[in-house]
Amino acid sequence: MYVPPAFREEDLAALHGMMRGAGLANLVTATAEGLVATPLPLLLAPDEGPFGTLYGHLARANPQWRQPPLGDAMAIFMGPDAYVSPSWYPSKREHGKVVPTWNYIAVHAHGPVEFFDDADRLLDAVTRLTDRHEQPRAEPWAVSDAPAAFVQSQLRGIVGLRLPIARLEGKRKMSQNRSAEDRAGVAAGLAASDRAADRAAAALIPT
Template identity: 60%
Template sequence: MYRPAAFRQDDLATLHTQIHACGLALLSSAGEQGLQASHLPLLLAPNEGEFGTLYGHFARANPHWRDLASGAEALVVFSGADAYVHPGWYPAKAEHGKVVPTWNYIAVHAWGQAEVFDEPERLLQLVSRLSERHEQGRAQPWAVSEAPREYIDSMLRAIVGFALPIRRIEGQWKLGQNRSRADQTGVHQGLSTSTEPRDQALAARMPIRE
């Protein structure tokens, strides 16, 4: 990932927070079947390994897991808030006109090689943890234990799990840090007053230079 100095994010705790906030990650790899990409919900175990370990599962019918089983390196992308930046939000436009549109965003990239597994009890633990994570906070959270065990067993046979220790991790917080305080304030105001939820989400993440 190209990361100008103004936008680099290397604080591991901050990167982990963004990974946890991302509901659906993009996992890509290159192997005998060429480039492949899968959209997967993942769990992060932050204290396993130097940078943490990611856990997830594929449908067994998805050939992508076979590349990971063969040792292919994987790149996992966790996307955060993003939004188009309108040039008219920069006060600099009125001063000299030397402004152009851009796109601001937050993203984390993580690399590693995965261990693939299909032991039923290990898979059960994984899907239970995934369900607990995404059901928490609901008035009546669903649990894997509510479904008939024979049905769950059949579902487990249809998936393949993996553990991916993170070997390298990078973050990019492109939030206008290279602009003047006036331009940052203008963009923040433009985004925060937008009717688009994605614009408002990015505005909430923008630092304003003192």
């Protein structure tokens, strides 16, 4: 990923926060048949390894897990993103030398991926992933709420994955390269948008 210095994010806690905020990731592997990608919710275990470890699962029918990866896999996490109009820059009125751009957050997690179908490991991964997303609910659902035989039958239809992160790349492109006045203009423009992602991006612009 191309990351100019102004947009580089290297703080591990911030990177982990960006990954948790995204939830869904794209798992990409290079194979002898070409690149393969699958959108997946992934669970971050932050204390496993120097950069953390990712867990998730794929449908057993998904061919990605059967195709041996060539080198490391990559999980792509995307955060809030927003179109930035040049009309929001006060500098437009001064000299007109402005163009549109796009603000966004992205994290690329690289590492060797392992696929597994051990029932106990699968149940643990599914339970932890479910608990992570159900926890904020007033009445959280638990895997144990379903009949055990039914859960076991569902586990036979998936394959687990474990990806110990060997390298993290983070990019937070939120108008840091603009003047304080231009950043304030962008934040105000996005905050007034009807689009939830625009408003989320507005809150991330440094002022």
